[in-house]
Amino acid sequence: MSNTTVLPVAHAEWIKIRTLRSNWGSLIAVFAVTVAVTALAFASVGQAEAGDADAEPLFDAFYALNFGQIAAISFGATAVSAEYTSGALRISLAAVPRRGLFYGAKMAVVGGLALLAGLATAFAAFLTGQAFMGDHAIGLGHPGAVRACVGGGVYLALMALLAAGLTAVLRSGVAVLSILIPFTLIVSFVVGDVASGAAGYLPDKAGQQVLHENPAGSLGPWAGLAVCAAWAAAALLAGWWAVRRRDA
Secondary structure: OOHHHHHHHHHHHHHHHHOOHHHHHHHHHHHHHHHHHHHHHHHHHHHHHHOOOOOOHHHHOOOOHHHHHHHHHHHHHHHHHHHHOOOHHHHHHHHOOOHHHHHHHHHHHHHHHHHHHHHHHHHHHHHHHHOOOHHHOOOOOOOOHHHHHHHHHHHHHHHHHHHHHHHHHHOOHHHHHHHHHHHHHHHHHHHHHHOHHHHOOOHHHHHHHHHOOOOOOOOOHHHHHHHHHHHHHHHHHHHHHHHHHOOO
């Protein structure tokens, strides 16, 4: 697979994604929502909670990623679901008959954009929150801070890819959003209260281990992120199978 083949297809996917406002809206929302919620939360209660014995300053700095991940999931879903509206997939496959190449290029562009947005979001959220903390502020030199910022960006990208892969399987962004958003907001917390050991291996719980200064449980920060990556990889493989085997 030569670069002369891959690069034009990736460029075409980049053009398709950037020309849809819904894609850019979701991608911008990853950054805007996370930073805005961080500013509101830290401006109102940041220093008040700093003295709490149970406070975890590093993990708390990324509280708003719980909202940003919803936008990341939306971006992954909408970027792929556009192919299944008005017969767009038929046109795409007519232009790129090699379905594996088409699928791989699309997911590479989705993942790359989500990673760039995720890294910018994680660093901006961390620095924004600490700006309100006064004497309680921690910097990038705090143990685990840079790792958490980088890992937070990777985590958001993985959640976008998880949604993108599932959308290729279900052929519906609405269906994926109706599954993943309640799952990340409700189900994983309920399961976490019932079976804390098993819940640690759910994609969001495992992936967010990288945000902790001293992660609890059996998974370390990078091992947790690897588990999240395995979920995303499974979804991407299932999506690849669906694109290759099903009629357009």
